[in-house]
Amino acid sequence: MSNESQSVSDSLQRNQFVARKERLYAWLIAGSAVLTILVTVGIVLALSVNALTFWREISPIAFFTGTNWSPKIAGEYGVLPLVSGTLLVTVCSALIALPVGLAAAIYLSEYASERVRSILKPALEVLAGVPTVIYGYMALVYVTPLIDGFLPIDATVIPSRIQILAIPDWLPAISGFVLALPEFTLVVPSLRTFNALSASIVVGIMIIPMVSSISEDALSAVPDSLREAAYGLGSTKFDVSTKVVVPSATSGIVASYVLALSRAIGETMAVTMAMGMSPQMPYFPNVLKNLAESSQTITAAMVQIAGADSLGTGPTFEAMFALGMTLFAITLTMNVLAELVRRRFREAYE
Amino acid sequence: MATEDESVDQLRQASGTRLRELKGQLFEAALLGATLVGIVSLLILFGYIAFDTFQPLTASAQWYLLYFGTLVAPTAAFTWYARRDPAVRAVNAKAFAVVFGGLAVSLVTYVVADSVSPYDVLIYLLFGAIPPLLVGVYGRTTDERTYTGPAIPVAAVLGLGVAALLYGLVRPVVGIAARWIAYFGITTLPVAGIIGFVVARRWSPRHGVMATAAVLLSALLVAGGLLGVGTDPSFWVVLFSTFVVPVGYVVGSTVGTNSEGRIGVLGPFVLIGGVLAGATLERQLAIKGLESYLTPTLLLESWHGRVASEAGVYPQLVGSIVVVGFMAILAFPIGISAAVYLEEYAPKSGWGSRFATLLEVNISNLAGVPSVVYGLLGLALFRRTLGFGTGIVVSAAGTLGLLILPIVVVSAQEAIRAVPDSLREASYGMGASRWQTLRNVVFPEAVPSILTGTILALARAIGETAPLVMIAVATTTYTPPEGLFSSATALPLQIYAARSSALPEFRHGVVPAAAIVLLALMLVMNATAVIVRNRYERDT
Numbered sequence: 001m002s003n004e005s006q007s008v009s010d011s012l013q014r015n016q017f018v019a020r021k022e023r024l025y026a027w028l029i030a031g032s033a034v035l036t037i038l039v040t041v042g043i044v045l046a047l048s049v050n051a052l053t054f055w056r057e058i059s060p061i062a063f064f065t066g067t068n069w070s071p072k073i074a075g076e077y078g079v080l081p082l083v084s085g086t087l088l089v090t091v092c093s094a095l096i097a098l099p100v101g102l103a104a105a106i107y108l109s110e111y112a113s114e115r116v117r118s119i120l121k122p123a124l125e126v127l128a129g130v131p132t133v134i135y136g137y138m139a140l141v142y143v144t145p146l147i148d149g150f151l152p153i154d155a156t157v158i159p160s161r162i163q164i165l166a167i168p169d170w171l172p173a174i175s176g177f178v179l180a181l182p183e184f185t186l187v188v189p190s191l192r193t194f195n196a197l198s199a200s201i202v203v204g205i206m207i208i209p210m211v212s213s214i215s216e217d218a219l220s221a222v223p224d225s226l227r228e229a230a231y232g233l234g235s236t237k238f239d240v241s242t243k244v245v246v247p248s249a250t251s252g253i254v255a256s257y258v259l260a261l262s263r264a265i266g267e268t269m270a271v272t273m274a275m276g277m278s279p280q281m282p283y284f285p286n287v288l289k290n291l292a293e294s295s296q297t298i299t300a301a302m303v304q305i306a307g308a309d310s311l312g313t314g315p316t317f318e319a320m321f322a323l324g325m326t327l328f329a330i331t332l333t334m335n336v337l338a339e340l341v342r343r344r345f346r347e348a349y350e
Numbered sequence: 351m352a353t354e355d356e357s358v359d360q361l362r363q364a365s366g367t368r369l370r371e372l373k374g375q376l377f378e379a380a381l382l383g384a385t386l387v388g389i390v391s392l393l394i395l396f397g398y399i400a401f402d403t404f405q406p407l408t409a410s411a412q413w414y415l416l417y418f419g420t421l422v423a424p425t426a427a428f429t430w431y432a433r434r435d436p437a438v439r440a441v442n443a444k445a446f447a448v449v450f451g452g453l454a455v456s457l458v459t460y461v462v463a464d465s466v467s468p469y470d471v472l473i474y475l476l477f478g479a480i481p482p483l484l485v486g487v488y489g490r491t492t493d494e495r496t497y498t499g500p501a502i503p504v505a506a507v508l509g510l511g512v513a514a515l516l517y518g519l520v521r522p523v524v525g526i527a528a529r530w531i532a533y534f535g536i537t538t539l540p541v542a543g544i545i546g547f548v549v550a551r552r553w554s555p556r557h558g559v560m561a562t563a564a565v566l567l568s569a570l571l572v573a574g575g576l577l578g579v580g581t582d583p584s585f586w587v588v589l590f591s592t593f594v595v596p597v598g599y600v601v602g603s604t605v606g607t608n609s610e611g612r613i614g615v616l617g618p619f620v621l622i623g624g625v626l627a628g629a630t631l632e633r634q635l636a637i638k639g640l641e642s643y644l645t646p647t648l649l650l651e652s653w654h655g656r657v658a659s660e661a662g663v664y665p666q667l668v669g670s671i672v673v674v675g676f677m678a679i680l681a682f683p684i685g686i687s688a689a690v691y692l693e694e695y696a697p698k699s700g701w702g703s704r705f706a707t708l709l710e711v712n713i714s715n716l717a718g719v720p721s722v723v724y725g726l727l728g729l730a731l732f733r734r735t736l737g738f739g740t741g742i743v744v745s746a747a748g749t750l751g752l753l754i755l756p757i758v759v760v761s762a763q764e765a766i767r768a769v770p771d772s773l774r775e776a777s778y779g780m781g782a783s784r785w786q787t788l789r790n791v792v793f794p795e796a797v798p799s800i801l802t803g804t805i806l807a808l809a810r811a812i813g814e815t816a817p818l819v820m821i822a823v824a825t826t827t828y829t830p831p832e833g834l835f836s837s838a839t840a841l842p843l844q845i846y847a848a849r850s851s852a853l854p855e856f857r858h859g860v861v862p863a864a865a866i867v868l869l870a871l872m873l874v875m876n877a878t879a880v881i882v883r884n885r886y887e888r889d890t
Contacts, residue, residue: 131813266720
């Protein structure tokens with residue numbers, strides 16, 4: 001009898017140990033989950049502490065509205081040239097990646113056979129997997145000379161003095177008046193060694209899969225009943241794709257666009273290597289010159305400071321964190337925006 | 351009939367069907383073009399890089415004919431032959447995986463142990479592995495699992511701690527032994543143990559003991575023979591233990607047991623034999639070969655800024671491997687645990703579920719943070735807060751680990767989610783606890799796909815440059831890292847640093863070759879991930 005109770009209490013004790021062990025494991029596992037939040041906290045703390053130190057020395061107004069970024073020589077910390085460089089690359093790479101990515105998504109979701117899809121989809125993903133340092137090197141060493149082979153272009157699109165309306169001489173009041181089209185010559189100068197065009201091209205290639213894979217998910221989520229209804233009304237595949245499927249998936253497509261833009265903004269190595277290190281306010285009205293000249297993005301400026309001044313603690317070093325803060329704020333806003341668009345405007349098909 | 355056709359034709363014309371068909375075809379062609387444009391441009395750029403690296407125009411036509419005859423034609427013929435029979439094909443794939451996997455493992459083991467000193471690796475391996483092994487064996491013999499389960503990791507950690515404490519005492523004692531004995535301890539002992547264990551499970555314990563003894567004896571014979579000739583046997587001991595022995599085991603057991611597919615074992619040897627035969631004939635017949643920039647010098651020497659024929663990326667390569675390896679040790683346990691929490695432990699209702707949602711949102715946002723920002727975090731955390739030196743392995747690995755963490759969590763989550771609930775419920779129904787279910791049911795089921803995700807994360811990490819530039823990792827070092835607190839560099843950093851070299855043989859030679867090495871590393875990792883996934887898919 002006592003022997004039995006002994007063994008019962010023994011097994012009870014062991015159970016208690018098992019329970020405690022289970023609880024310990026649960027705590028350990030939950031602890032590592034909490035660690036992921038600490039990463040965010042760490043990023044915010046690291047950026048804000050140093051950035052605030054910087055903004056105590058250099059006023060935020062001077063930082064955000066200054067048009068000269070020259071931390072070493074002039075000690076001026078105007079972020080606008082860097083923002084313009086970033087925008088330049090983002091817009092140009094978006095011009096490549098957004099239409100191409102959407103078209104690829106439509107093809108993969110609507111047209112491609114299962115076999116073609118199983119080849120093309122991983123092949124597209126490879127574009128995002130190539131290290132950006134290799135993209136940068138390819139832009140600098142191969143893309144720029146390749147494009148420069150066609151340049152400079154100096155083509156007269158509208159020759160001078162084409163008259164569309166000439167007032168005849170016998171009308172004395174306004175005689176001699178000639179209404180002519182303005183002369184227009186397309187001038188694309190040769191590319192500099194470092195230029196925005198080649199950087200934008202490789203960044204554009206790099207973010208295609210971002211657009212195509214998220215958009216394709218959205219397109220595939222459109223229920224077949226919608227497609228069948230459209231076919232039933234006599235639509236062609238073209239009509240179904242462009243007038244039914246794509247509009248129904250708008251929220252997902254927009255979200256993919258925003259995420260791709262955010263990725264282009266945060267892209268670092270390719271733009272640092274291919275676009276150079278000379279911050280530049282945009283040229284206007286000669287817009288094409290912007291593409292041919294060197295410029296600098298926010299990320300490239302950070303890399304430049306880190307490479308040159310990583311041991312220092314002066315305002316230039318802290319400027320790096322202020323730039324990082326700006327970048328973090330922009331990309332975070334865009335990512336949250338993309339998520340909101342996806343949730344808010346998602347059409348629920350049941 | 352004819353009139354009917356005509357009327358259909360008229361109807362089509364009237365409704366503009368032709369035009370619409372044409373429009374549809376043009377649209378489809380445009381879509382296909384858009385899908386291909388990115389892929390084709392990347393292929394063209396890779397073509398440029400490969401052209402600059404291998405310089406294919408420098409070789410004579412005989413060279414191409416020679417290698418076509420010895421390498422391309424036999425390999426293609428064998429592959430074609432092997433593909434017809436599924437059994438042969440499976441064995442062929444397995445043989446390729448074992449041969450090249452074993453080769454990669456032995457090279458990485460030797461290179462890493464060589465740079466951080468084999469004696470240190472031996473000390474930590476012995477102290478870290480023996481206590482948990484003893485605990486495990488005790489648990490197996492007494493069938494006492496309640497306490498031994500948690501005791502195994504504790505024993506490993508304690509062993510490592512003791513090793514760190516006693517390092518000063520033990521190191522001189524271990525240092526007496528010759529270098530090759532240290533390598534023998536690192537590679538031959540564990541491999542012999544594993545082979546013995548596998549053989550014992552498959553046949554009988556007696557066979558297991560014999561296999562272990564055979565491996566140990568033959569490794570000693572190899573070492574003794576080489577010592578007799580007067581060469582240092584260190585490298586050959588490693589190669590024998592981690593390449594010859596596993597390949598021999600797999601080839602032997604396949605030939606012995608799998609009579610249908612045994613011919614498939616030859617696959618990798620046809621390839622290697624073709625390369626060797628080609629190289630021998632090339633030298634014998636004095637055929638003019640490629641003046642490639644991808645040379646042994648590039649892989650085995652350190653960087654030289656001016657002379658292309660002396661520039662190498664060995665320290666960079668080893669640095670990349672050591673940094674990414676240590677990063678894996680830091681980030682993967684945490685990432686996988688976080689995924690386990692989110693999928694298995696997180697409450698489904700109440701405040702707990704809100705917390706879980708917060709975690710999910712947080713992780714998806716972390717995945718979108720630009721990599722430079724992680725560099726700033728690494729800079730602030732490791733340099734300013736913890737006061738580590740500039741560009742050491744620990745800070746580089748830690749920074750990359752933080753960067754990779756959200757990717758690991760998301761991929762592990764997907765893997766765990768894919769395990770069907772019926773398995774979990776069956777396990778709970780048998781009275782298993784949550785941890786037991788996790789360890790015995792969910793985890794074994796999810797491991798292949800977790801592995802796939804983590805290997806892809808490693809491949810991503812090995813190409814990352816921006817965070818390393820931000821924490822001021824040196825772009826060029828002349829020796830590989832000697833430990834976790836020694837300075838290291840990485841391969842992509844060297845490509846970044848060499849971008850501005852104006853010398854044509856660097857710009858169109860050495861740097862593209864370094865890029866090819868980096869791409870090849872990533873290709874190998876991705877291929878491994880695909881193999882793991884395919885094997886897993888076939889099994890279910």
